[in-house]
Amino acid sequence: MVMPRDLPDLLGRLVREDPAAVVALDKGPGGETIPVPRGELWRRVGRLAEELRTAGIGAGDCVAVWLPNWSDALVWQFAVAARGAHVVGVNTRYNVAEAAHVLDRARPRLVALAPDFHGLDLPGRLRDAVAGSSAPAPAVALVPGPGRRVPPPAEVAAADVGGGAWAPDPAGAALQLPSSDPAALVVAFTTSGSTGMPKLAAHRAAGVLAHAVADAAALGIGRGEHVLCALPLSGVFGYNLAMAALAAGAVCVLEPVFDADAVLDDMAAHRVTHVASGDDLVLRLAEAWQARPRDLSAWRWWGAADFQGRAAELAAWAHEEFGTVTTGVYGSSEVFALTALWPAEEPTPRRWEGGGRVVHDGIRVRVVDPVTGEPCAPGTEGELQFRGPNVVDAYLGDDGAAARAFTADGWFRSGDLGVQTAEDAFVYVVRMGDALRLRGFLVDPAEIELRLAAHPEVRTAKVVGIEGADGATEAVGFVVAESGREPDPAGLRTWCAEALAPFKVPAAVHVIDAMPTTSGTNGTKIRAAVLREWASWWR
Structure with a gap:
């Protein structure tokens, strides 16, 4: 395959080849399959790109996309790229503290989110995240999803967190997509960092395209074949597989849940x-x-x-x-x-x-x-x-x-x-480090430790991973209480759940008198191996 010039060109080539060919399979509100032809996806990208232009989104801007695996997530990636801006994907499981961190680091001008997905109140989480963030309040775009109603004006107005709110118009005029700069950033993914909160690793369009074409060839994906897209498109694993499928002219079978x-x-x-x-x-x-x-x-x-x-x-x-x-x-x-x-x-x-x-x-x-x-x-x-x-x-x-x-x-x-x-x-x-693989996501235990340590009754916190009954890694927390305090272990798990994604909440929290430590040339360190032994025994 000849390397596409930019992301819009990748999609444009598919449309010119066969606009009626299906590019993705969506799930409707009742679980029904909704085919998405290439031509329709192209028109949706053009309409959204025009709305983004009207909203003032341009070169170098960031747009946070807080959506499940809908074709809308693909539309937003291509339309944002057409404006010379970049997307940062936000996992729908993210809680308030994690969303606030993304706002602080990425400082998106706009957040696209699902107003009612799987019982999640993402607009409410965003409102709380904005309140706890130092970043300017972003605009909000409510994206209803495939086969769902367009949000009424009152619902759109209620989603405003201080930067305005709107809902994309499915009947709006389409922009003829201009060429974009392949050297511009187009996507960023969250990743574990040494500070305990995710870093946002960003990539340029040229790298995304080269990788998509190479993956399509290495995986041997054929035109019209069906590729399972069950991992979140907001994450690098799900994103790269979907881009490889598009580069190959295959069909993305999207699984939002x-x-x-x-x-x-x-x-x-x-x-x-x-x-x-x-x-x-x-x-x-x-x-x-x-x-x-x-x-x-x-x-x-x-x-x-x-x-x-x-x-x-x-x-x-x-x-x-x-x-x-x-x-x-x-x-x-x-x-x-x-x-x-x-x-x-x-x-x-x-x-x-x-x-x-x-x-x-x-x-x-x-x-x-x-x-x-x-x-x-x-x-x-x-x-x-x-x-x-x-x-x-x-x-x-x-x-x-x-x-x-x-x-x-x-x-x-x-x-x-x-x-x-x-x-x-x-x-x-x-x-090399001690990152935990929790339900398929790489998590720095320091992120959980920071949350535990933020509790007013906790002086020190350490989190280790052990094998659970189902063979998956479980996070187990250990805390030393502040003098004269007796924190409740169940309450500490609830405290974590209020700020962290469910898969990051420790399976258990143990309150101990003191951490086991060892002294070395680099200082006194907590003996994580001893804590893992305790965690396994107590489990």
């Missing part, structure tokens, strides 16, 4: 060929399929991230039942998802491991000693470092983060341990 039975029904009905996800998602699909089998014989490829250590057994199950080929993958918010994957001819079990061959020759990888920075000998573990158009271009609201993330000679420090097996291939080993 993950229900294993409903997803299996869609996979069977639409003959889904490609899935990329953590093993946690496929584990739920396997359990539902065993309870009620469906015909998934079209499913030929799974790009697996081994979050729970179940990828190998699930890969064997999928191959035995459907002939599915599973490959391990590698990626992150900073270097894109699906940056590396193993080819189908790689023998198992190596093919099921994390890592792989980089998806195009513009991506370079090396492994260095984490202490000295010197290149490691082949077969030796070290830090994975990257260069190329896939690598993060900026951190919104944190100019110093980019400088800290790169070596003096321009390589991105991934913070992951790996082993290089060839010039363009590596095996991922483990995260």
